[in-house]
Structure formats: structure tokens, C-alpha cells
Amino acid sequence: MVVLRAVSAQSDLLGEAPAQSERQALLIENLSFSYRDKPVLDDVGFAVEKGRFTALLGPNGAGKTTLFSLITRLLETSLGRILIAGRDTREAGAAALASLGIVFQQPTLDLDLTVRQNLAYFARLRGLSLKEAGRRIDRELTRFDMAERARETVRSLNGGHRRRVEIARALLHDPDLLLLDEPTVGLDAPSRKAIVSHVHALAGERDVGILWATHLIDEIREEDALVILHEGRVVARGISADIVARSGPGSLDTTFTMLTTPTRESSAGERA
Structure with a gap:
């Protein structure tokens, strides 16, 4: 019809x-x-x-x-x-x-790096100092209830937690x-x-x-x-x-x- x-x-x-x-x-x-x-x-x-x-x-x-x-x-x-x-x-x-911050449909994290390493790498690409990057990474991981998993590799995370990391990464530069x-x-x-x-x-x-x-x-x-x-x-x-x-x-x-x-x-x- x-x-x-x-x-x-x-x-x-x-x-x-x-x-x-x-x-x-x-x-x-x-x-x-x-x-x-x-x-x-x-x-x-x-x-x-x-x-x-x-x-x-x-x-x-x-x-x-x-x-x-x-x-x-x-x-x-x-x-x-x-x-x-x-x-x-x-x-x-x-x-x-x-x-602009963006989360693509297809995952873009490095599976063999830890959660913190993925975020730190992005922060450096955005020109953040080590101190400021660390502060913002801690802030976003706490916001997304991922602070306790910061040293785990992304490969060990389930799909929902990987998405949280990607969103946290997209927010590091305060878009x-x-x-x-x-x-x-x-x-x-x-x-x-x-x-x-x-x-x-x-x-x-x-x-x-x-x-x-x-x-x-x-x-x-x-x-x-x-x-x-x-x-x-x-x-x-x-x-x-x-x-x-x-x-x-x-x-x-x-x-x-x-x-x-x-x-x-x-x-x-x-x-x-």
C-alpha cells in the first residue's frame, strides 16, 4: 500500500x-x-x-x-x-x-593500546601538553565510568565500553x-x-x-x-x-x- x-x-x-x-x-x-x-x-x-x-x-x-x-x-x-x-x-x-569532535560508525581505536594510550595519542595530535592531556583524560574517563579500565587494552573491552572511549576521545579538545x-x-x-x-x-x-x-x-x-x-x-x-x-x-x-x-x-x- x-x-x-x-x-x-x-x-x-x-x-x-x-x-x-x-x-x-x-x-x-x-x-x-x-x-x-x-x-x-x-x-x-x-x-x-x-x-x-x-x-x-x-x-x-x-x-x-x-x-x-x-x-x-x-x-x-x-x-x-x-x-x-x-x-x-x-x-x-x-x-x-x-x-569539531566526531565518532564514526566504524570503530577507530587501536585495539592493542590501552584506553589511556589511545586517548593520550589523540590529545598529543591536538597539541595538548602532557599535563593538560592527563587532566582531560582523567576527567573524561571518570565521566564515562571508565577510570578503572584506563590501563586495559581496548581489545579486552566490550562494544559498549569501546564506544565510551571513542566518545571520551572526541571530547578531549572541548569541541x-x-x-x-x-x-x-x-x-x-x-x-x-x-x-x-x-x-x-x-x-x-x-x-x-x-x-x-x-x-x-x-x-x-x-x-x-x-x-x-x-x-x-x-x-x-x-x-x-x-x-x-x-x-x-x-x-x-x-x-x-x-x-x-x-x-x-x-x-x-x-x-x-
């Missing part, structure tokens, strides 16, 4: 385009990208505020990873603009990325923006729940903007900022509870299904 989506209803779920402000950790304006001649992102725009958890929700293939690659400059486009803590990534380059690309993939339910809770708490405690990419609806809370991405376009943005309320009776699950079900026209185009 094909669900028809009303254009006016989608417009209501988009609201006004975000304008630049001092509280923004990230601002994306009119961003488009294509692989060869295939459009992947089309006129994407939204903001991530400091001190807030923002969920980027979309089905697999929606364009979430491509968007993250553009934010981190692994990919480049001349169509649109990306500002991190007020700095244009195209104009400021590495200076803009200095305010304004923290990106997490599907960070709970492959984790068991208790580990996934713990990571989601830790990162939600981080936003307010550290006044850092969080952009959490996921396809899992249960990782999103009613008070979270939410951007729904489908087929490379933003189809809803705002506070999660408000988006659900404006879309009609139901839950975020039903709203997400409505917004990410192909229209009759696009389905016909695909068949052709």
Missing part, C-alpha cells in the same frame, strides 16, 4: 529555515551534493544549537553518512554552506574543524560540536541505552551541540531537536514532540513512516 503525503503537511513540519546565531554549533544552508550525476543531498538546511541533543533520523540510504562526510570535509561541494561554531568550513578549513554517526550499531540493548543516556546528558553538562545520526526511533526523546532526512531531503525539523503533534494523531514511529514512505509519483518513476 502506498501512503500519499500532503505537500502542505510537509511544509508545516519544516517551519522556517534557521538563521545564523551565536548559539549555533552547526548551521547548514542550502546544501546539495551528487555522486557523478546522481543527487544524494538536495537543498538540506538545519541548525544544531549548543547545549542541545539533535537527532538526525533517516532510513538507511537517506544521505546521513554523506552529510557527515561533507561536514568533516571528507567530501566537498560548492552548493550550499556549512558553518561550525560560526566558521565557514570552505573558507576557514582546518580552523573550522578544530571545533563546540560533536557528531556521532550511528554510534550504537552492533551494541546490545543495555549498552545502547547507556550510551544514549550518556550523550543526552553531555549536551547540557558541556554546552556542546550534539548531532546524533540514527535510524532507530527509540533513541530519540520528546524534547530532542529532530531533523528527519529522506531521499536526501529534510522532510521535517523542529522539536520531536512538536513534529509529532503537527503531523496528526500518533507517535514518532507513525510520523516517520508517513514521511519516509514513497509517494505514488516517485514510486511510479522508480518503476519506469
